[in-house]
Amino acid sequence: MRFAIATIDRYIGIFETFCEAGWSALKLFTVPIRDPEFGNQRAAIALAEHKGAAIQLSRITPRDISDLGSAGCEVLIVAGYDWRIPTCAPFVKYAVNFHPSPLPEGRGPYPLPRAILERRPVWGMTCHRLSHAFDAGEILASERFAIRPDECHESLNLRVQMAGKRLAARVAGNFSELWHTAVPQTGGSYWPRITMRERVIDFGKPLDELLRHVRAYGRTGSIANLNGTWLIVKRAAGWHETHSHRPGDIVHVYGREALIAARDGYLALLETDIAPPHVGLELAAGAPAATTPPHSQEHAEAR
DSSP: OEEEEEEOGGGHHHHHHHHHTTOEEEEEEOOOOOOTTTSOOHHHHHHHHHHTOEEEOSOOOHHHHHHHHHTTOOEEEEESOSSOOOOOTTTSSEEEEEESSOTTTTBSSOOHHHHHHTTOSEEEEEEEEOOSSTTOSOEEEEEEEEOOTTOOHHHHHHHHHHHHHHHHHHHHHTHHHHHHTOBOOOSOOBOOOOBHHHHBOOTTSOHHHHHHHHHHHGGGOEEEEETTEEEEEEEEEEEEOOOOOOTTOEEEEETTEEEEEETTEEEEEEEEEEOOHHHHHHHHHTOOOBOOOTTOOTTTTOO
């Protein structure tokens, strides 16, 4: 089948899988390269170039959808695209989205951290029809797996990517039947975009909750305030120990590593960066600033 795809490097495996299944790529819609760690779309762009597909870095428009129809595009696939997708009918017959949750649970911009915070036992990737309501279209198929007790953002992110590849192989190999037998969603939950305040570490909580908090955000960053300085915390460790320090006290410093007292032990901040100025300003003002990892909004505006 002839297809276009709106995606980023995080879901390059989905793009690769459809190509490997013999589908013909006509166009890639992606986003500009903004950040070497989270916003690097070079792999998706390179694959599109290799397949002779057109590449667009600007926001997809209704005219683009019309042009896809004129080019003979049969399917639009969305996976991790930052912007809302215009209505595809009547120009493109089929349009599906790959969402990183076991729908109908976990609709929303970026559900991975909350899956860890809520200790969800099962997670996954779902392929559903694009719909006007976010992540609410009929489900073609899903791929699920058990979440480990020590799951972190990075491991869950990779596992979701691998699930996406397996799911893409199933969808590519049996698309017509899965489309026509898609099942409507009922119930479920919508998880709003993560706010800046939700990322802040509360040292008054039990150590196990603090460790889970840091694992849930991983390299996308938890936030900590040490002596009036806001830090982005990317990695931490800790242990239980009885002590007389107040939660949040800086107990020991070694180079860039800091040992912080928790209610029932110590939290070691092992990898941190100074937060950008806007973080402290927004938190001090109490602004509900949304902070989604770059290019991980999945559908933040994508439909």
